[in-house]
Amino acid sequence: MRLVRVLLVLAVLFIIACVGFIAATWKSEIPRIARPDPASFDPEIVKHGAQLAAVGNCIACHTVPGDKAFAGGLPVPTPFGTIYSTNITPDEQTGIGTWSEDAFRRAMREGTDRDGNHLYPAFPYDHFTLVSDDDDRALYAYLMTRQPVEATAPRNALIFPLNIRPLVAAWDLLFLNEGPYQPDPAQSEEWNRGAYLAEGLGHCGACHTPRNPLGAERRAHAFGGGEAEGWVAYAINSQSPAPIPWNQESLAFYLRHGFHQEHGVSRGPMAEVTGNLAGLPDQDVAAIATYVASLMGPTSPERLLQSEEHRTKVRDGELAISASSDSQAVPSSGPDRGAAIYRAACATCHESRRPLPFGGLPFDLSTAVNAPNPQNIINVVMFGLPPADGALSAVMPAFGGSLSDADVVALLQHLRRTFTKQADWTGLEGQVADTRSGAHAVRVRPADGIERGPANVGSVE
C-alpha cells in the first residue's frame, strides 16, 4: 500500500512539474493585424531586407523548386521525421499576412509563431535570435511586400513524442541562447560584422557544425563539419581539409563569385549560398570572410610548405594526359582501371590548365578528394554540375550513366592515391552503391535552381 502511495505522490508531482513547465514556457498569442499596405513600407528598408533575406537563404527552404517563391511546403528531412517549411508570403489565410512586426520578431528571436506555438528548430531560430531589431524590421518589410500566395504546407510527419510542440520548449531551455548579438569588444568592427552575419542570419553552423542526438549544434565542435542534403559541409575551422589553406582574400572571392582558382566551384547546397551572397555589398562579404578566416586560425609553416608543393605541381608537373597510355589491357577493377578512366574521361578538362570556373579543377587542389568523407566527390562524379538556366555557369557532365559502381570506386581510389597523401577511404563501395540507389539521398540542382529547377537530378528523394 505504501508503494502505491509513493507512486501516486510521484505521479502528482510529475504532473505538477509538467503543468508548471508548460506554464513557465507558455507563449501568448499576438493579435492578428490587417495585412499592411505594401506601399506603407519604405523602399530603402525593403531593399535592405532583400539583401538580408539573401544572407539568410530564406528562399531555399521556404520554396518548393519550380513553385512560387516563399510559399513553403518543401519537405525538410530530419532524423526525427519530415518537417514541411511554412508559407512566409503575406497571404492572410495561409501565410504571415496577419503577423505584426512584433510577431515576426518574436518568431525570429524566440522561435514562436504568432499563435504562440513553438516552432521546430529546423527553422534555425537558434541563429536568427541574434538578428538585430532593425534587421528584423527590414526582413519583415521585405516579406510583407512579396506577392501573397495561397498555399498550405502538408502536415509535419514527426516521430512521437516530438510531434508534441510544447516539448520544443525543453529544447529551447537547453540549446537556445537568446539574442540579439552582442559584439566582442576585443575584436575589430569588421570581425564583429562578419560574426553577426555568419552566426546569425547566415546560420553557417546549421550545416557546418556537427549535431548532437537531439539535433542541436555541438558548440564545442563549432564549424567542425556537418551534412546537408546528402552533401558533406566541410570543416571550416582549423580542421579544414582544403589542400591550399583558405585566407580572408580567397574566402571573400569564393563567397562573392561561387568559385576560387585554388579551391574549385561551389556546388550542392553551397551553390545556393554563394548565389545569394552575390547580391550583398562587398564589405559584408569581406566581413564574413574575415570572421571565417579567424575560425580557421593561422596556417602552420608545414601546411604552407605543402600548399607550395601543390602549387608547383599544378603549374609545372607532368600531365597524365600527355603520358603515353600504354594500356592495351585495362583490368576490370582497381586503381589501374581508375587511372585509365581518369586519363580518358577526366584529364581533358581537369588538366586543361584552363582557368576556373570553366576549366576543371586540378585534383591536387581538390578539397573533395582530400576530405575524410568521399561523399561530395561521389556526388559530383555521378550527378555532375548541372548548368544554370540562360547564364554562364560552371558545368560538369554526370558520369553516373557510363560508370558502373566498380568504375566509380576504381576512379576515386586512383584520385585519392595520386593527388593526396591521405589513406584510402574505407567503405567506398557501400557509399557509391547507396548514392546510386537513393538509400543515401542527394539533392543536386543547378546553382540558380532555387526557384527554377523543378526536379532533383541527384538520387531519388
Added chain:
Amino acid sequence: MAIKLNVNGTEQTIDSDPETPLLYVLRNDLKLNAAKFGCGLGQCGACTVMVDGKPVLSCVTPILLMEGRQVTTVEGLGTIDQPGPMQQAFIAEQSAQCGYCIPGMMMRAQALLQDNPQANDREIRQALEFNLCRCGTHMRILRAIHRARDLMQQTNADANGRAG
C-alpha cells in the same frame, strides 16, 4: 583490347585502344554517324547516346567502360522507311535547322520519355538543359518532344488495346 558491346541490338566486338571515346568507335568503326562531335569535352550534348537507357555523352565515355553494355543511337530509333516516334515527331515539327545538335537532343529526349513517359514541359526543359543548340530552334525541338511523347503514348495505348 577487344571489347564486346551491343549497339542498336547488334553484338559488336571492338578492338581498339581502351581509352578511345565511344563516339569515335560509333562513327569511325561502326559507321554510325548520327552522334556528332561538338566540343569533345562533354559540354554541348551533340554526342549524346543512350547507354542502358541512360543519356551518356559519348565523347567523354572511353570504350573500356562499355563492356557488355547496350548502346542506342538515333539509327536505333527507326529507319528511313519506318521512323520511330521520336524521329517522326522531329520531322513533323521540322525541328532541325543546321541539324548538328538534333541527334543529341533526340537521344536525351528518348531517354527521358523511356524513364518518364508522362514528362511535362518543365521536366523536358530541365532534361534538355545540358544540350546546346546554336541555331535557335529550341521551341520546335520542345514541340517535337511533346509530339513524340503523345505519339508514344498513343502507340502504347493502341498496342494495349490490341492485346486486350
